[in-house]
Amino acid sequence: MxxxxxxxxxxxxxxxxxxxxxxxxxxxxxxxxxxxxxxxxxxxxxxxxxxxxxxxxxxxxxxxxxxxxxxxxxxxxxxxxxxxxLEYDLEQLEKAMKGLGTDEAVLIEIICSRTPDQLKAIAAHYDKKHEKAPLAKTVAGDTSGEFKDLLVALVTGSKDNGQATNDAQAHDDAVRLFADGKGKFKGADGSHFLHILATQNMYQLRKVFAEFEKLSGQNIENAIEKEFSGDLRAAYLTIVRASVNKQKFFATQLHNSMKGLGTRENDLIRAVVARSEVDLNLIKEEYKQLYGKPLEDHIKGDTSGVFRDTLLNICAGNL
CATH class of the missing domain: 1.10.220.10 (Annexin)
Structure with missing residues (x-):
């Protein structure tokens, strides 16, 4: 079946x-x-x-x-x-950090949305290929501040790969996030936002976010939007959205790649290809609910030729 x-x-x-x-x-x-x-x-x-x-x-x-x-x-x-x-994720990360300038959006999408097992494999293969400049060192050299600390923590295997949850711990962590405000409190391991979002599995994070909303009267996304800025905000939002509803997250990524003037073709390709054997049909359902028409309609309007036809064939499937 x-x-x-x-x-x-x-x-x-x-x-x-x-x-x-x-x-x-x-x-x-x-x-x-x-x-x-x-x-x-x-x-x-x-x-x-x-x-x-x-x-x-x-x-x-x-x-x-x-x-x-x-x-x-x-x-x-x-x-x-x-x-x-794996090869494709590696290639995307290498391109994002190659030469002058860094494509932070690519780093954020891959590092903050992949599973712990995927990140472990990415880091192992990257380090083998680039022995003098392993992934954690390269990421650290291309980023700064708490954004750097977050990405380095994730690529070095900080996140729990299990499914266990703890209600009391979720409540305590929600209190810490609520009290932490902008995440300015710095303990030995960094801010509470950094420590919690970089280490806990997605099932536990969902409980933390639910407790946070009870305490604060706002959801965690709104709090992050208000309290953080730039790449750090984008990274925390990616972790939250990928933890709560990964299909909705990628539907939004796809829409953003075709929104406004011009199309960000690499972002469109990466999302369609990466999810074509994972959950693309579910993403298409989310897309239609969010934006009122099928993903395929937007692809038809924003692309052409063999590129368009191949994207549509992926969406249609091979059976």
Missing amino acids: TSSYYPIHEKPGFEADAYAEKIERALRNGEKDTVAKLIVDINNAQRQKVKEPYRIRYGKELLQALDKKFSGDAETLILALMMSP
Whole structure:
């Protein structure tokens, strides 16, 4: 039985050699639409299995072949689909911290919304690849203040990966957050906001936020909006929103990527690709409730060509 939570599933009857041949034939004929459809027709694990028979049979790397034939946003999307989820997160983090300037929004989305297990894998692989500049050191060098402390805590494994909750602890922590105000109190481990949001599992955080609302008469998001600013506010809000309702969080991310003049294509690609085998169908439901029309309608209005068609094919699914 397949899950209805996400649109891209393992393809029954898949044969890696056959897909390698189909993709090469379409590439030689310049049929970009066909290539894109073939890639979306199988899930990520199966895409990884196509790479080796393709290399053996045609003497070249599949990613390089795709890179030569596609360009622009369609190329970015196709290459994202061909990476494993871990490889894609790593690539996004590397790009966000490369050269002058840092794309804090990308750091926040990945570091503050991924699970503890995902962050552990990201850090391990990043550190292996960049031995002289591990992830925690690189993040610390590109950020500052409590924002830096929060991101470093998360990438070094501070967050509880369990599901256990404690009502008394939730009440006590809500009192601390309420009394802490702007989080200016600095103990040995930093502010209460930093300590609680960077360490506790999402089930416990939900209890803390519910207790906070009882005590203060406002929800935790409103409190953070009032008391913090800039990247730190965005990071705390991401942790809260991803803990309370991750599908709603990503629906908002998708809407923001297409809001106003211009489209932030990389943000759109990252959200669609990252959630295509996790919960994209649920995100689409949240999106329609929040914004009054289907995600696909906004994609049609903001994108074009192979890029648009491939995004729509992902949303439609492969079964």
